[in-house]
Amino acid sequence: MLAGTADLAALARRAPRLAGFDGEPLVIPGAELLQATWELGGLAPEAAFPPALFPTLPVLAVLSVRRADAGPLGPFRMAELRLSCRSGVRPRQLLVASFAEGEAARAALNERFAFGALPARVRLERFYDRVEASVERDGARVLELGGAGPLPLAAGDLQFFSSVHAADTPNGLRLVQIDGELAVARAERAEPRLARFDAAAFGLPGARLAHPVAAFVAVGDWTLPRIRFVSRADLPAFAGTERVS
Amino acid sequence: MKFGIFYELSVPRPFAPGVERAVYENALEQVRLADELGFDFVWAVEHHFLEEYSHCSAPELFLTACAMQTTRIRVGHGAVVCVPAMNHPIRIAERAAVLDILSGGRLELGTARSSTWTELAGFQIDPDTTKQTWDETIRALPRMWTEERFSWQGTSFSVPERAILPKPVQQPHPPLWVTVTSPGTELDAAERGIGCLGVAAASFKEQERRTREYHRRIQSCAPIGAVNERVATLNFLYCHEDQAEAARTGLGMLGAFGQANAHLLFTREAYPTRAYGSLANLAPAPARREGSPGDPSGIPEGMAVGDPDRIVRAIKEWESIGVDGVNFLLNAMESIPQEKVLASLRLFAREVMPAFRGRAA
Numbered sequence: 001m002l003a004g005t006a007d008l009a010a011l012a013r014r015a016p017r018l019a020g021f022d023g024e025p026l027v028i029p030g031a032e033l034l035q036a037t038w039e040l041g042g043l044a045p046e047a048a049f050p051p052a053l054f055p056t057l058p059v060l061a062v063l064s065v066r067r068a069d070a071g072p073l074g075p076f077r078m079a080e081l082r083l084s085c086r087s088g089v090r091p092r093q094l095l096v097a098s099f100a101e102g103e104a105a106r107a108a109l110n111e112r113f114a115f116g117a118l119p120a121r122v123r124l125e126r127f128y129d130r131v132e133a134s135v136e137r138d139g140a141r142v143l144e145l146g147g148a149g150p151l152p153l154a155a156g157d158l159q160f161f162s163s164v165h166a167a168d169t170p171n172g173l174r175l176v177q178i179d180g181e182l183a184v185a186r187a188e189r190a191e192p193r194l195a196r197f198d199a200a201a202f203g204l205p206g207a208r209l210a211h212p213v214a215a216f217v218a219v220g221d222w223t224l225p226r227i228r229f230v231s232r233a234d235l236p237a238f239a240g241t242e243r244v245s
Numbered sequence: 246m247k248f249g250i251f252y253e254l255s256v257p258r259p260f261a262p263g264v265e266r267a268v269y270e271n272a273l274e275q276v277r278l279a280d281e282l283g284f285d286f287v288w289a290v291e292h293h294f295l296e297e298y299s300h301c302s303a304p305e306l307f308l309t310a311c312a313m314q315t316t317r318i319r320v321g322h323g324a325v326v327c328v329p330a331m332n333h334p335i336r337i338a339e340r341a342a343v344l345d346i347l348s349g350g351r352l353e354l355g356t357a358r359s360s361t362w363t364e365l366a367g368f369q370i371d372p373d374t375t376k377q378t379w380d381e382t383i384r385a386l387p388r389m390w391t392e393e394r395f396s397w398q399g400t401s402f403s404v405p406e407r408a409i410l411p412k413p414v415q416q417p418h419p420p421l422w423v424t425v426t427s428p429g430t431e432l433d434a435a436e437r438g439i440g441c442l443g444v445a446a447a448s449f450k451e452q453e454r455r456t457r458e459y460h461r462r463i464q465s466c467a468p469i470g471a472v473n474e475r476v477a478t479l480n481f482l483y484c485h486e487d488q489a490e491a492a493r494t495g496l497g498m499l500g501a502f503g504q505a506n507a508h509l510l511f512t513r514e515a516y517p518t519r520a521y522g523s524l525a526n527l528a529p530a531p532a533r534r535e536g537s538p539g540d541p542s543g544i545p546e547g548m549a550v551g552d553p554d555r556i557v558r559a560i561k562e563w564e565s566i567g568v569d570g571v572n573f574l575l576n577a578m579e580s581i582p583q584e585k586v587l588a589s590l591r592l593f594a595r596e597v598m599p600a601f602r603g604r605a606a
Contacts, residue, residue, distance in 0.1 A: 001258065057509075089504070213366070214517055
C-alpha cells in the first residue's frame, strides 16, 4: 500500500499555528463556490502526503474558489488547493495551500480552522455561459481557472469530503479534520478550464494539472463546525487519531 | 447452495519481477483444487489500472487457463465491462463464445459498467453514458449468440448485418448476470431476467431486502434472453479448526482487502453525476468489539471466517434469506500463505459443504 512520504519537518515548518480546538462554528450564508478538479501529474502520488495519509490513485487536485458577500466575517473571497487521499479508509482531502482576500475573514479562518491562507487578490465572477476565477499574489497571477457551460444538477449529485489541515497545535504537529459542509441551494456542472496554475505558488513545485475531471458551481450556506478530531501526521489514522471535542 | 471462488488477483507492493506471476500461479493452483473439491464456480473480475487491488485486466485469458486445467467447475467471466470503449459488444460475444466452447459449455457471463473514475477516465469514458451502454450491450448479446446473422442500430454501437462467430455451446446461450455494487441494481437485473452477482459486502438485512425485491420483480420481467433467476453474494473464506487462528488470519485478509480498496477512486468522488451512487470502501464493516452485542472475535456479520461450525451457521443464514450461491475471496494481497489457503479450501469442502449438500467432497 502506498503511504505518504512527505517530509514531516518541512510540513511542520509550513504548518500554521492553531492555538486551540475550541473555535466557535462558523456559518457563511449564501456562499458561492467554483470547484474544479484535475488529475495531478508531475509528482509521485504519495509525494505530497504525510505518512498518515494514503493517496487515491490517481490523486485529484481540487481547486476551490469561494465568494461570500455577507456573514459574520464580512465579505471575502478565498481559494484553496486540496488533494484527494484516505485517512485510514475514509475519503479526505489534504489542504495544500490557500489564499484569501478580506483581512478579517482571513485571520479568523486561519486562527480557528488552520487554513493558513495567504493574502491575495481573489476573484470569482459569474457570466451567462461560464464562471471565471483568479488568484493574484504579490502582483503575479498564480491561478486562472473557470467552468464553462454550466448545466443544472441536483444538490444531491455533489459530494463533499472533510479536509485535513496540517497545523501546529497544542498537541504538536497535527492533521486537523475540518468537516465543512455546504447546504447546496443551487448546483451546476461545468467544463473545467485552466489558463494558469503556478504550482510552486501552491506549494507543489513540479506538479501539473494533468487531466481535467470536472467542475461545478454551487451556492449555499457554508458551515465550518467545531473541530472534533485531529490525528498525528506520522501514524495511520487508526493509531494516531485524537478526539478533541 | 452453490459455492464459488472469486478473483480480483490483488498484487502487493513492491512489484518485483515474478510477483504477478506468483499471484496468477497461486490462483490457478487454487482453482484446480477447488475443481477437485466440488466448488461450482470460479469467477474473475475485469479491472484496469487498479494498482495492488486488482491486476486482473484480461480475465478471459485467466479463465481460459482455468478451463483448460479443470474438468467440472464453471468459469465465471465476471464481470466484463459492457462499455464499447473498453470492450466492444461484438468482441464480448466472440470471446465469450470461444470460452464457452473451450470450457465445454461451462461459461457464466457477468456484466458490469465499471465503478471507478480511474478506469473510466483511463478509457476516456463519459460516466453519464455507461448505464445506457451496459443496457444496450446486454440486450444485444443474446441476439449475437443466437441469430445466424446479426445487425444493430443503436446509440453506443451499430453494426451492419454480420455473422457473429463462433456460437456458444450452451443453448440458447450462457447464463447472464450483472454485478451488484449499488443498491437498486438488483432491480435492473430482475427487470431483464438476469442473475444478480453481488460484489460488495452487504449485511444480512440489506441482502434479504435486495433478494426479496429481486425475486418479486423478476416474475414480471421482460427477459433479454434465457432467464437466469439466481442471487449470489460475495464473501471471504478462511476456514480453520481453531477459531482464534481463523479469526486472526481471516481478519488480516479483510484488513488487507480494505487497505487495497482504499486507493480506489470511485466515480462519484471525482465527478458530480447522478449516474453513479456514492460508494464506500467495499470491504465488510468490522463487527462490534467486546462489550457490545456484536461478535467479540471482530469478524464481520456473515463472513465465512472461522471454524467450520461458525461458517456453516453464517452460510445457513445466507441461505435462509434466499441467496442461491456464495462466492469467496480466498486471499487478499497474498496476506495468507498459499499452503494455508489450500488447507482452508480442503477443510471447507470436508466440513462445511456436506452441511449443504449431504455429501463429502
